[in-house]
Amino acid sequence: MxxxxxxxxxxxxxxxxxxxxxxxxxxxxxxxxxxxxxxxxxxxxxxxxxxxxxxxxxxxxxxxxxxxxxxxxxxxxxxxxxxxxxxxxxxxxxxxxxxxxxxxxxxxxxxxxxxxxxxxxxxxxxxxxxxxxxxxxxxxxxxxxxxxxxxxxxxxxxxxxxxxxxxxxxxxxxxxxxxxxxxxxxDVARWQYAKLLANLANAVEAVSGPLAGEEAQLLLERVRAEGESVLRAAGIPNASTTEQKEARGDKIRLVPLDGAVRGGGSSWQSLTRGTGTIEADYLNGEIVLLGRLHGVPTPLNELLQQLATTFARERRPAGSLPVAELVRRAEEAEQAVRAPGADRTAEDQPRS
Structure with missing residues (x-):
């Protein structure tokens, strides 16, 4: 072959x-x-x-x-x-x-x-x-x-x-x-949807840098919870976190490489190279799509999709939005959905 x-x-x-x-x-x-x-x-x-x-x-x-x-x-x-x-x-x-x-x-x-x-x-x-x-x-x-x-x-x-x-x-x-x-x-799709949930963090890392600190971790938990809620509503099975950990075990250990620096994942790399495009429409955007199809609000993933695509289109530097500012925007997005009489559409979500 x-x-x-x-x-x-x-x-x-x-x-x-x-x-x-x-x-x-x-x-x-x-x-x-x-x-x-x-x-x-x-x-x-x-x-x-x-x-x-x-x-x-x-x-x-x-x-x-x-x-x-x-x-x-x-x-x-x-x-x-x-x-x-x-x-x-x-x-x-x-x-x-x-x-x-x-x-x-x-x-x-x-x-x-x-x-x-x-x-x-x-x-x-x-x-x-x-x-x-x-x-x-x-x-x-x-x-x-x-x-x-x-x-x-x-x-x-x-x-x-x-x-x-x-x-x-x-x-x-x-x-x-x-x-x-x-x-x-x-059932490879079951594994792909599990990886999709993990990849929802890519946009956070791309726009705000390394995923360290309590603020970033709490935001990631809420972003993933949105994704899990959407997959449940859509009836889409996915491999559990435990199953994934058992499959990976200690089979891959990351080591420092001379002359090579791993600054971030695939979305971070797209911004770093200044490609003008990013895959957020097919990661966070997949959750947004499924949420709209099944009536589940996805304000956090909508926000991340919009921010990441804007960063790519305008060729903004990777990691240039402070985590505190991203968290503030995320809280505003969630509050807008919870407000009485809120129209849960993308047009009402905060934009960058």
Missing amino acids: RYIIIGAGAVGGSVGARLAEAGHDVVLVARGAQLTALREHGLRFHGPEGERTHRLPVVDGPDTLGELRPDDVLMLTVKTQDSEGALDTWGPAPVAGGGTAADHLPVVCLQNGVESPRIALRRFRRVYGVCVWLPCTYVEPGVVSAAGTPLTGILHLGRHPHGTDDTVRRIAADLESARFEAPVVP
């Missing part, structure tokens, strides 16, 4: 590097400064064992790569807001022997949130979801780091919307040969 990594950022670069180190055939797909850096200098991958440079094939799309092979696996690792564009580009690509990628090739969504597999299923016949637990960083073109040891990450995999098959078991075996644990599960 050849792995086409569509989005050679933190997750894509880490998975691609580890697969290549294990002897698997890997092609990286990138754009902009990352494309230039990878072509000119290779992928500089920082791990607990030191820095390695991987000279892998790098393309900007299927036209550059040429005809796809029947044994290719498309691994979608762009942020969810970029999924439609990537899938529309790769879906019509021809496959040797006839047909297109959308007809014949598996697409594996290694992304936060739950929306990308649904987007992919509109275009591709064979879609696989992944619950990604992979501490990794990409803030400098051409450089990716992953500080986990002895495992680099844990990736629960399954067919979307449910089930398993021989293809996902083969992919899991290749990942497990490359320093990942890759449990194959028939």
